[in-house]
Amino acid sequence: MSNRLKDEKSPYLLQHKDNPVNWYPWCGEAFKKAEAEDKPIFLSIGYSTCHWCHVMAHESFEDEAVAELLNQGYVCVKVDREERPDIDAVYMSVCQAVTGQGGWPLTIIMTPEQKPFFAGTYFPKEQYYGRPGLVDILREVGRLWKSRREDLLKDGEEITALINRKRGRIGQFDRFNESREKEMLQKAYGIFAGQFDALWGGFGGAPKFPSPHNLLFLMRYAKEAHEPNALHMAEVTLNAMADGGIHDHIGGGFSRYSTDERWLVPHFEKMLYDNALLTLAYLEAYQLTGKERYGEVARHTLDYVLRELTDGQGGFYCGQDADSDGEEGKYYVFTPDEVRSVLGEDAGKEFCVQYDITEEGNFEGKSIPNRIGQGLADENLEPCRNRLYAYRLKRTSLHKDDKILLSWNAWMILAFARAGVVLKEKRFLEAARKAQAFIEAHMTGKDGRLWLRFRDGEAAHQGQLDDYAVYALALLELYRAEFQAGDLAGAIRRARQMIRYFEDDKAGGYFINASDSAQLIARPKEMYDGAVPSGNSAAAMVLWKLAVLTGDPYWQEAAKRQLRYCVQEIQEYPAGYSFALLAIAEAVYSHRELVCTVKGEISDSLKQRLWNLPAYGMSILVKTEGNAGELAECAPFTVEYPVPQEGEMFYLCEDGACQAPVGEIGEIRCE
Helix, strand or coil: CCCCCCCCCCHHHHHCCCCCCCEEECCHHHHHHHHHHCCCEEEEEECCCCHHHHHHHHHHHCCHHHHHHHHHHCEEEEEECCCCHHHHHHHHHHHHHHHCCCCCCEEEEECCCCCEEEEECCCCCCCECCECCHHHHHHHHHHHHHHCHHHHHHHHHHHHHHHCCCCCCCCCCCCCCHHHHHHHHHHHHHHHHHHECCCCCCECCCCECCCHHHHHHHHHHHHHHCCHHHHHHHHHHHHHHHHCCCECCCCCCECCEECCCCCCCEECCEEHHHHHHHHHHHHHHHHHHCCHHHHHHHHHHHHHHHHHCECCCCCECCEECCEECCEECCCCCECHHHHHHHHCHHHHHHHHHHCCCCCCCCECCEECCCCCCCCCCCHHHHHHHHHHHHHHHHHCCCCEECCEEHHHHHHHHHHHHHHHHHCCCHHHHHHHHHHHHHHHHHCECCCCCEEEEEECCEEEEECCHHHHHHHHHHHHHHHHHHCCHHHHHHHHHHHHHHHHHHECCCCCCECCCCCCCCCCCCCCCCCCCCCCCCHHHHHHHHHHHHHHHHCCHHHHHHHHHHHHHHHHHHCCCHHHCHHHHHHHHHHHCCCEEEEEEECCCCCHHHHHHHHCCCCCCEEEEEEECCCHHHHHHHCHHHHHCCCCCCCEEEEEEECCEECCCECCHHHCCCC
């Protein structure tokens, strides 16, 4: 018999709809039931491609005896962390405060008033090698709920108070100080240099996470601070990841992280946001170095997304699971016999040599294709890879999380738009534009607000900070690609909503959830740039970009407020906030503003010439007779720039000083 998750749209919640546990989604009905029946809440948070979530589900939530304990003593609530990042953020902060660590599945036991008194992550059904068993925990908490209720309630109050401690107003950083902020960037670089693995790339030991925003920072720092070692660290890491098993050499894209220092054995799940951010990192390396390999890796990654993670209407799915038929990695590994059976004896033998596919294997008796120690693969092997890809699709299947999350889609729109510009491929721009149109059509409410998730014809959950901040960034990237004033206006609209509904006007920064959303026991605010840059870091970037694009004091003041907040939050360990550092770099390094005025329409030739200008440190506006009015609403100063009688005119300013206007883009001094 199905439980109350049967009507949900989340793939993660639907995975649990047939559990014998009487699950509720996060809803008022569950909390009212807990209060009426005088039971604590058992809260379980995870996501559909989480390996240990699956393990705990199979061990415990599908077990009749465990379900009986849960149903008798608790009201049980399931939450998809990807659909409700605000709930996840609140209770993950509880877990980290109580246990010193976090992760998923996240296990919380709390009062009907949502105040937690127990927190942890994965628990086996029975005690195992010192890890307490879920059965023992449930029985002990049930006993304490009856015999020592006051102690549990006190713990809940104290934990709730702990995570609600507020910072005061920003004081010592009331001004943005260029010298101090450059020292902060240098400090971050020094931290990365100290942690760098010179042999295998990455930072620290295993497990290794790609953290592409760290690489983006290092590449920007290398350019602006003239520090070649920063670029070297980024390149060694990008090359090692491209060679390793974390990179799917057969089908494209990257797995979540590597379990070893060589990037050979990944945790095989693939996530949309990783592939979006890694695409940006490889594109940046391609622009800086001109090395074709980086462009090819980016192209291969985006082709994977188009093939396997793209909805027919243009949105992008969340990701793919690590497991096939209950085995992690089964989908990705090969034996020499398999390869020869698909490619033939001679081609198969050569392919096995090229991709380290051996009889003994490199992963549980089979082989993960990789190029470690060999570098670039022979282009002539591409037909072989394609044949193995087609074989692999038929051999076994991967679970796909096909919900569409707005902020993750925004990162991918940004990646596709930039790839269209850098690689000069219109199909990537078309994919970006189609996804943007999907968001406007299906994830925007009648009130103009954004929805967080779309699946199976339904948009749900009020948009949160990341949705507004990253989508505004994506719209600015689309503007940089096609110079449609509507994209700039759209970014301004979303940024205004971000300020209205999310800004903390007392202590600075932005909350995760909106001011008019249903409030939790705490209103979370995140700064750390983890697997994905934080909403606060993205907000800093979008506000600064709007400040320089529009010249509007409103955006300049908003950017200054957010940059001051970021500086205060990240000063002790700036390497943990690399996307915020990118925003700070935008503010402290030399910047140029270019206005191009055009008679008639914006030609493809002009777009191509503008695409060749530096991506960082330069904002570009294009004014035509047709868009003059809309552009003036976005950037009022453009009213004073006349459209020429014919051709084009270019107006360049740098650090407050303007050059004489010129009629040819080649006459502009850009370096």
